[in-house]
Amino acid sequence: MHAFTSGDSFKTISSSFWWRDLLKVGISTPSQEDPFSSNCSFVVGNGFTTPFWEVVWLNNISLKDFFPDLFELSTLKKVSVAAMGGWREEEWVWGDLGITEEEVVQAGLVSELGVLRSLLENFGGLKGGRDSVSWSLESEKVFSVASCYNWYVSLRTPFGPSKRCEEALEIVWKLEVPYKIKVFAWRLFVNRLPTKDLLVYRGISFASSNSSLNCIFCNTHLEENDHTFFKCVVIKVVWREIGVWLDFPDRREEEGMSSFMEWFFIGWRKGIKDGKLGVFWLAVCWSIWLTRNGFCFRNDKWNINNIVWNIKFLVWRWASYGEIAYSNCNFYDFCKDPLSFMS
Numbered sequence: 001m002h003a004f005t006s007g008d009s010f011k012t013i014s015s016s017f018w019w020r021d022l023l024k025v026g027i028s029t030p031s032q033e034d035p036f037s038s039n040c041s042f043v044v045g046n047g048f049t050t051p052f053w054e055v056v057w058l059n060n061i062s063l064k065d066f067f068p069d070l071f072e073l074s075t076l077k078k079v080s081v082a083a084m085g086g087w088r089e090e091e092w093v094w095g096d097l098g099i100t101e102e103e104v105v106q107a108g109l110v111s112e113l114g115v116l117r118s119l120l121e122n123f124g125g126l127k128g129g130r131d132s133v134s135w136s137l138e139s140e141k142v143f144s145v146a147s148c149y150n151w152y153v154s155l156r157t158p159f160g161p162s163k164r165c166e167e168a169l170e171i172v173w174k175l176e177v178p179y180k181i182k183v184f185a186w187r188l189f190v191n192r193l194p195t196k197d198l199l200v201y202r203g204i205s206f207a208s209s210n211s212s213l214n215c216i217f218c219n220t221h222l223e224e225n226d227h228t229f230f231k232c233v234v235i236k237v238v239w240r241e242i243g244v245w246l247d248f249p250d251r252r253e254e255e256g257m258s259s260f261m262e263w264f265f266i267g268w269r270k271g272i273k274d275g276k277l278g279v280f281w282l283a284v285c286w287s288i289w290l291t292r293n294g295f296c297f298r299n300d301k302w303n304i305n306n307i308v309w310n311i312k313f314l315v316w317r318w319a320s321y322g323e324i325a326y327s328n329c330n331f332y333d334f335c336k337d338p339l340s341f342m343s
């Protein structure tokens with residue numbers, strides 16, 4: 001949150017990788033589903049790091065959402081509150097907001113601009129001190145990933161019974177894997193990974209040397225969430241290999257959350273507690289995604305053996321994040337009998 005309020009709030013958000021990922025999720029969703037514009041409000045101090053149009057700082061809606069036509073007209077779309085005005089003899093005076101009088105008249109927006117200006121007058125002037133952000137989902141007004149999760153999940157009932165979604169996210173949240181993997185799982189569950197079908201849907205051209213919209217693994221089917229991670233004939237071989245390795249029955253579910261919960265119950269029946277088996281499931285999906293990205297963006301070669309090997313290696317490496325007992329065992333022993341280290 002600190003990174004969001006100091007420096008250039010649009011470009012340099014570097015303090016943590018999961019926060020950066022969360023922001024990407026936010027930016028790629030429609031504004032009514034964007035957890036940041038919906039649930040953050042900026043408390044303006046010196047106004048340097050509060051975006052004028054795009055966040056909530058005046059009333060409880062962003063000026064861009066409240067005055068979309070004026071926002072369109074403005075040539076100053078990406079500036080801070082402080083940049084929209086200046087001090088004149090100890091009085092704060094708002095500038096032209098990047099909109100000329102003629103344009104406003106032509107567009108028939110004179111009265112709208114009047115309303116905006118009177119809102120700004122009511123705001124008064126800038127105070128001193130840094131800007132800060134208040135997060136409406138927690139009573140303390142301090143951001144937490146958990147509240148963001150819950151809020152997001154509450155919007156996602158069309159993807160399945162909300163109970164199951166909450167359950168799956170809760171298990172993932174407690175697993176001992178890096179934050180970015182948890183965020184990745186969340187995006188996979190709610191179909192927010194930038195798969196090619198969604199990029200096309202949002203009007204983003206898929207610029208890369210491999211510009212086909214097909215799944216990179218089978219090259220016959222459009223790349224989409226459920227296909228690429230579960231239904232693809234090539235990827236099914238990966239799941240089967242991992243299933244054999246763990247001595248599992250062949251898996252049946254072909255959708256993110258159902259598949260995850262299926263693994264959870266298999267693990268539960270085998271006496272593996274706390275959904276720890278989910279670590280293996282996450283490693284499978286993450287490896288598939290890394291392989292896909294490597295091919296799309298760097299033209300990396302791939303094969304099934306490498307993906308399977310990478311999955312095993314990831315689980316073994318992630319063990320250092322938590323208390324799972326095999327963190328002290330060598331990779332070879334772990335590969336021979338992965339589940340004996342879980343109980």
Ligand SMILES: [Zn+2]
Pocket residue numbers: 215216217218219220221227228232233234
């Ligand atoms: Zn495929």
